[in-house]
Amino acid sequence: MYKNNPIDSELMLLDRDISIPKTQKAFDATILREAVSVAVEKLSKNISNTSLRGLQLVQPSRLEELVEEYTKRTHKDAKEDISLKIFEEIIDLYVATGIPVYSTGYMGRQFSGVVPIAGLTDLLTSMMSQPSSFYESAQLPSIVEKVIANEFGSLLGWKKDTYDVVTTSGGSLANITALLTARNCKVPNFYNLHSSSEGIPAVAMSSDVHYSVKRAVGILGIGEDQIVSLPVNTKGQICMSQAESKLAEAEAKGLSVFCLVASAGTTPVGAIDLLNDLAELCKRKNYWLHVDGAHAGSFLVSDKLRGKLQGIELADSFTLDAHKTMFLPASCTLLFYKNKEAAQQTFYKKASYIFERDSNNLDGGEKSFECTKRPMIMNLWIPWVLYGREFFAQKLEELCETTKQAYYKLKLEKDFYPLHKPEANILCFRYSPENSNVIKVKDLQLAIRDIIKEDGKFFISKVEIEGETALRVVFMNHEITMTHFNELLTEIKRIGEDLVSNNKKLH
Amino acid sequence: MYKNNPIDSELMLLDRDISIPKTQKAFDATILREAVSVAVEKLSKNISNTSLRGLQLVQPSRLEELVEEYTKRTHKDAKEDISLKIFEEIIDLYVATGIPVYSTGYMGRQFSGVVPIAGLTDLLTSMMSQPSSFYESAQLPSIVEKVIANEFGSLLGWKKDTYDVVTTSGGSLANITALLTARNCKVPNFYNLHSSSEGIPAVAMSSDVHYSVKRAVGILGIGEDQIVSLPVNTKGQICMSQAESKLAEAEAKGLSVFCLVASAGTTPVGAIDLLNDLAELCKRKNYWLHVDGAHAGSFLVSDKLRGKLQGIELADSFTLDAHKTMFLPASCTLLFYKNKEAAQQTFYKKASYIFERDSNNLDGGEKSFECTKRPMIMNLWIPWVLYGREFFAQKLEELCETTKQAYYKLKLEKDFYPLHKPEANILCFRYSPENSNVIKVKDLQLAIRDIIKEDGKFFISKVEIEGETALRVVFMNHEITMTHFNELLTEIKRIGEDLVSNNKKLH
Structure with a gap:
């Protein structure tokens, strides 16, 4: 194969002027x-x-x-x-x-305006075109990944050189990557054979887990029917006693659970599961414990908030979206592995033109779905160097503090009902005045949200909690104070009273 | 659940000054x-x-x-x-x-310096923090995706509103997404049940296919043992006659092939498979045809090069990496589906806080692995508007032309052997003078590459072809002409002659 073809007529090309028109202009620095x-x-x-x-x-x-x-x-x-x-x-x-x-009217989603210096880092990265899958083509980012990993490792109390951190394009992909690693480690023949010698592989997860985790089970060929859904308690956490019975039930049906997925910052309410208890359960049952900490994993950087994550250091893997609660451009996701050997089990294949030598475990392409990948870690590292970890910590603490204040404010307000005590910067509530029984509470929330949207002063979201709609705010903006939240409540009251008193037709 | 907790002592917080210190400085426009x-x-x-x-x-x-x-x-x-x-x-x-x-010494990888205006677009996108998974949070990018899809659709001769294009973070992820769609369409029970009623699901692919495709089969739970590898001909294309017999063999062994993966621009040599023939075969056998056009899919934009892709319009899906051969920042990958309904089959789950309404098929999050995703299409669209499709076409044509000239140059040169006639902008060759029999040809290539690397004037890559090392250049730079390639050859000759005449010890 690939033998030389006989010289053909196209050889005449060589006689032509080899200076062909170029498209330099578009590449000009001007x-x-x-x-x-x-x-x-x-x-x-x-x-x-x-x-x-x-x-x-x-x-x-x-x-x-x-x-x-x-x-x-x-x-x-x-x-x-x-x-x-x-x-x-x-x-x-x-x-x-x-x-x-x-x-300051933006309170709707889990991303914020980004730190400008990180935006500029994205410009640098783009213009240097450095795919970060292997050391040779991204020397600085590869080393930065290692150093940032060590910064977090010491906050976790992990022993140096025993763990690994992989960057990837978003929390969904990180969750899928972790579940793939779990599958390969716990059901070793599956990668090649598509079969398991011991029972039907299954994955247990919180009923409030992010949709990417449920999807992952279908994607990875385990089958969505093999999801064991664990009910949550009043705080939105996996209920430990019900978890035990659900797992026993699943085992009795012939399912062989190999992985349990918990959350640190659920999407609906920002709940953090009882990670210590879950780690104990998983150890006892030989499950892989993955924690989707996309939202609240970043609490690690704050000395005040870190305690909320107690037990995360015992997880086999966890996800952290720095583009959410570290105020960086999307995407900048870190996937943590407690044991670095596990990260090597995610994929098996090598390509000769890329994976030339093992450069001290620096070739990230062996550990993530992407081959070409943005060196996203630079977006985190440059602000980290310029402003310090304290910058991220301070903003996070402020956001959580404001959310707590908003919660207490709602509790004092007649006609407002907070649906949970916030652990993070997410707060769900309903407006439900006593005289509103002419309108379904659910319809009222939706109608209020839609009018707020149209009025164009605030951006808030909605969520289904126990099958019923609620209003949801996420405090992300660095300028937000209670003043803005109070203005929002005034707006909701005005709209709500109008809807109730006129018994308006709701769509 | 989520009922109100009794008011606790923390309520005292409300008495405190609600103006908490802010971290505005880091967000300042200054x-x-x-x-x-x-x-x-x-x-x-x-x-x-x-x-x-x-x-x-x-x-x-x-x-x-x-x-x-x-x-x-x-x-x-x-x-x-x-x-x-x-x-x-x-x-x-x-x-x-x-x-x-x-x-101009850079001839080593499949990415180039980017169009500056696209780098700036990345700055804009970062600072606007617009995840592009659903219409509401990325209105302009969502529409731009549709319009860019239509631009390509008309180049493909596809009927408007019958196809779909999904953006995703890199060619590897696009290939995996396409294979997942293929699996869900052709083996419908797999997503839920992890089983198939008809035989053992299997995937056929070129032996030169990108490693992400092989990986995908393991990831998706089909099992890497169920890969049917199709040998390539002297041009690096899937050999049609051998393909037929390999597939018959596999079927005889009980494998039920549901998908065939071809390439438009293989990584080693840039070969383009016989897409028309493969489309005919797949239609006859009811296989899903996916084409990994990460490298050469962009030939679509050139009136001169498009013909090389004949048959790609018959594929069920294909990948195009605009961050490779459209000179944009990584990543900007487009995944094309011939039938838009297929794209809806990739994933099944919905999340209430996101997928609120169907906004005219504009919620991309339902069709890609990512939930938060960069609106990467903007990097393609802005240069497309400012410079026109012709800009991309012209640069591509220049690169392919230079590569062809380099090939003919090598054929005329004593001691140089091109390994294939280039279809794209990739060229593999060996330096192998007649008196070199004291050194293994393989070792000689590696030694030359290593010395070039150390000398620091050129950046070229190496590749294994038929188990033997070869030198590999990829023309990507907008300033590169034959002058630079000739300088490279002079350098190789100098190094090679030195190595051969001194019979130096090679590592």
Whole structure:
């Protein structure tokens, strides 16, 4: 194979002028300098605008027309100067249609406006084009991954060089990666044979676990029917006594549970499972314990909040989304393995053109789904160096403190009912005045949320709790105080009273 | 559950001053403005430096010391001004240890220096924090995905609104996603039950397929033992006659093949499979046809190169890495589905706090592994608007043309042997002078590559072909001409002659 072909007529090409036209212009540094000032001016304005505002939701068809118009413009000659005016217009459109994360009215999702220096790091990374799957092509990021791992390792009390941390593109992927590792470690023949000698492999998980974990069981060929769902208690944590009986039931049905997935910061309410108790249970039963700490795993960096995660150091693996509660650009996910050997079990295959030598366990491509991968760790490390761990800790503490205050505020308010005492920066509640029995509580919450959305001063979310809709706020913004939350409550009351008194038709 | 807890002593918190210290400083726009000028100055210098240079490979332990030193600096007070000097130093280190993608000596990997305007788009995206999994939180990117899909759809001759395109974090993940879709469509019970009623599910693939495809079979619970490997011909393409017999063999052994994976641009040599023939075979046998076009899928944008992909429009799915051959920051991967209904089969689960309504098939989170996902499509769309499709086409055509010229040059050169006629911008060859029989050809190539690496003028790669090492160049740089390739050959000859005449000990 691959033998030489006979020399053919195309050889004549060699006689041609070898200087072919080039497309250098688009790669010229001048464009970078000119366009960056446009971008930064717009971004600065957006960051600095903390006024109360919600989301400008645009009809998809209207936006499509606009996008098509831009796309159809013909720029047939790449040598033509790029139009910075168009670039400016697009930035305006991007900002106008985006979630106003820098607004103090933004309380809706688990991401925040990012630390600007991390945004700039993304520019650096993009322009250096360093895929971080192996040491050779990402020397600095590979080492930074190791050093950041050590920073967290010492906060966890883990012994140096015994654990491993893998970066990957988002918490969902981290959860799937961890479950794959668990499957390969606990059901060793599955990777090659698609079969198990001992029972039907199954995975136990909190009923409030993130949807990516449920998906993972289907993806990995275990089958979603083999999910053992563990009920949660009043705090949204896996109920330990019910867990034991559910697991016994599953075993009696012939299921062979090999992994239990807990949460540190559930998506609905931010609950943190009883990790110490679960670790004890998993050790006793020889389960792999994975903790989805996408949301609250970052509490590790705070001396005040770390205690909430007690037991996470006993987990076999856990996920941490630094792009959520460390205020970095998406995605920057860390997947922690208590035993570094386990991380090597996730995948088995090697490719000759890549995995040339073992560079001290620095070739991350052997441990993550991605081959080409952004060196996302740089987004975390540069602010870490410039501002210190204390910066992240302080902001997190402020957010959790504000959430707790909001909870107590709701408890004092007539007609408002908080649905849980917050462990993190997520708070779910209902507005339900005594005279509201003409309207279903569920419909009322939805109607309020929709009107708030339309009014455009606040951005909040909704959630189903026990099959009923509730309002949900997530405190993420660095400028948010109780003043803004109080304004939100005033708004909800005004809307709610209007709906109830007019007994308006709710959709 | 989630009932109100009795009011406890913490209620006293409400009496405290609710204005808590904030960490605004790090989020201040001033930092963005000041730091960006530092970053852009450094980046401009790096982009403009096209001089011949290879990779400065640093001892991991040395780099680790340096990184630790930076990390240990304490910045306990977030209010302290950030040190731009440290930021500058880190950028210098990042550039110095990175692959010099803007150098004309860089011919080693399948990524290039990126279009600066796309790097800036990454800055915009980061600072706007728009996860693109659902319409609400990424209105513009969601629509842009649709419009870009239509641009490609019309190049493919696909009927509008019948197909779908999903963005995801890298070609590996796209391949796994496609295989998962194939599994769910062709082996419908597998997702829930982990079993199949008809035979043992199996996947056929080129022996030269990317390692992520082989991995996928293990990941998805099909089992790597169920891979049917199809031999390649002298051009590195799946050999059609051998494919038929291999598949018959597999079926005779009880395997039930449901999917065949071909390549458009194999990693070793850039070969493009006979897609028309494979599509016919797959149709006849009711297989899902997936094409890993991570490397050469982008030929679609060029009127001159598109013909090389004939038949790709018949595939059920294919992968295209715009961060490879469209010169964009990693990652920007497009996964194409011929039938849009298929894309809906990849995953089944929904989460109440996210998937609220069907916004015209715009909620990408239902179709990709990621929940939080960068709106990577913006990196492609903005240059597409500013420079036109022709920009990408022109650069690709230039690269392929230069590669072809390099091939003919090698054929004329005594002592050089190209191993294949290039279909794309990848070229593999050996230096093997007649008097070299004192040294194994394999060892000679490795020794040459290592010396080139150390000399630091060029960055090339190596590859195993038929179990023997060869040299490999990938033309990716927008400034590269035959002049640079000729310089490389001179260098190789000098090194090779020296090695052969001195019969140096090779490691």
